[in-house]
Amino acid sequence: MSVILVVNSGSSSFKYQLIEPESEVRLANGLVERIGEAVGRVVHVSGGQRTETEAPIADHTEGFARMLAAFADAGRPLSEYTLLAVGHRVVQGGDRFFAPTVIDDAVAAEILALSTLAPLHNPAHHQAIVAARQTFPDVPHVAVFDTAFHQTMPPEAYTYAIDADLAAAHGVRRYGFHGTSHQYVSEQAAWFLDRPADTLKQIVLHLGNGASMCAINRGRSVDTSMGLTPLEGLVMGTRSGDLDPSVLFHLNREAGMDVDDLDHLLNQRSGLLGLGGHADMRDLRAAAAEGDTRARLALDVYVHRLRHYLGAYLLELGGADVICFTAGVGENVPALREEVLAGLDWFGIHIDPERNREHSRGVRRISTEISRTTVLVVPTDEELEIARQTAEAILAVPA
Incomplete structure (x- = not known):
């Protein structure tokens, strides 16, 4: 079965879901948290069964290893699926990223550089991207940006009335967030109304x-x-x-x-x-x-x-x-x-x-x-x- 792994990462945790893109059925989901603490936790749900384990998790790379172990322990190793891609939620795409973007080294570096605009989020996304690319080196990784949907805003909507040169030098403008949710909901509404x-x-x-x-x-x-x-x-x-x-x-x-x-x-x-x-x-x-x-x-x-x-x-x-x-x-x-x-x-x-x-x-x-x-x-x-x-x-x- 062909699947996409979706990863939503934080500085000391990441959530994941395994989705079959044709049917859009959610096959498994879970949470790896307390990364870097004395005792980490992995919660995995698949086939109607929920498992929970605790053990030290040093970093995101080990977190992905724990996730793979959770799939295997639940009776269906991730290796039994055809993994098409890994999709990563990234909060801040600045004015550089307008659409979902296949991640290479340059894109990963730009995501990290945008940490100046999202210091609580983008460093964590970057950590997970690096770890996931090491764990799954043979599949494409895609960054989906919270800000991308709002890149269609006109200048009068996104421009702050401060010194223009200063704003341009430091990327000060309105970017907007929750873009994946706003896009999904608006498309679902259109579908519902035909x-x-x-x-x-x-x-x-x-x-x-x-x-x-x-x-x-x-x-x-x-x-x-x-x-x-x-x-x-x-x-x-x-x-x-x-x-x-x-x-x-x-x-x-x-x-x-x-x-x-x-x-x-x-x-x-x-x-x-x-x-x-x-x-x-x-x-x-x-x-x-x-x-x-x-x-x-x-x-x-x-x-x-x-x-x-x-x-x-x-x-x-x-x-x-x-x-x-x-x-x-x-x-x-x-x-x-x-x-x-x-x-x-x-x-x-x-x-x-x-x-x-x-x-x-x-x-x-x-x-x-x-x-x-x-x-x-x-x-x-x-x-x-x-x-x-x-x-x-x-x-x-x-x-």
């Missing part, structure tokens, strides 16, 4: 612990809420989203906070956690229901920011054919969807309360029949999108 994606104006709300929105005009990203980094835009689980930059100067002068303190504040101690004491939407809503005023304010700020961007994108697109909710919060919190879209009848957006409360693993419509804008809940699948783009990339390479 409409070509290039005929639709869509707004996708990817709402998880990290959150972003994207305005998509005829299949092309024209604006998105995240910027140079994933910190800009919406209120998130622990990230602040949009903020007056002078807040940082003020806290530096008045609270004595240095650059590292401020980085930690905005990325780890802000958002829903900083406002309401809970990063998890379920815990926050439960606290608000019990009368916690801080939790209620956090929810109100969260919704306000979503409506702010929704209004901007409706104006930018000249209306929307489709609005999609996706990711953990977007897919599973009906009350939030109602709050975000409340009072938009004059935009022609009407939610059916019963449809909105239904749960399904597939794409579902939650708008009424008279709604001019179709509102959908679309489960995202970034790993499947990476597998699809990996398959396209290797087919495009001349033999």
Whole structure:
């Protein structure tokens, strides 16, 4: 059986999935974590069975060896499959990478060089790419970039109003993230509606612990809420989203906070956690229901920011054919969807309360029949999108 291995790596862990590209069936998945710690852990799921082992894992190379052992221990060694390619998620592609890219030494070096724009992500991706290429030297490796889908944004959408020469010298612009999810969801919406994606104006709300929105005009990203980094835009689980930059100067002068303190504040101690004491939407809503005023304010700020961007994108697109909710919060919190879209009848957006409360693993419509804008809940699948783009990339390479 021909398969694609999808790898999503972090500095001390990586997730993997084995996908058969023709059927798009997920044959196995797993997690290798605590790399470099005293005791590492490997979780492997295949054939309905879950196994877990613990042992020291020195680095990503040993992590891949442990993954191979997990496949063998589960009764189906990876060597029994025909491995077509390994697809790697890479967060930051800068303005260099517009599409899934077959990795050679030069591409790997560029991914590492882009660490200046993504210091928490790209070094880890590079580690895993090096280790995976050593482990699987005879198959192509493909990088799929979170930023690539947003490379169609026009200059007025991605340009910051700072000194132009300084910005150009240091790559300061808006790149956007969650691109694989936004692309997958918008394509699934078009499939569900039996409409070509290039005929639709869509707004996708990817709402998880990290959150972003994207305005998509005829299949092309024209604006998105995240910027140079994933910190800009919406209120998130622990990230602040949009903020007056002078807040940082003020806290530096008045609270004595240095650059590292401020980085930690905005990325780890802000958002829903900083406002309401809970990063998890379920815990926050439960606290608000019990009368916690801080939790209620956090929810109100969260919704306000979503409506702010929704209004901007409706104006930018000249209306929307489709609005999609996706990711953990977007897919599973009906009350939030109602709050975000409340009072938009004059935009022609009407939610059916019963449809909105239904749960399904597939794409579902939650708008009424008279709604001019179709509102959908679309489960995202970034790993499947990476597998699809990996398959396209290797087919495009001349033999």
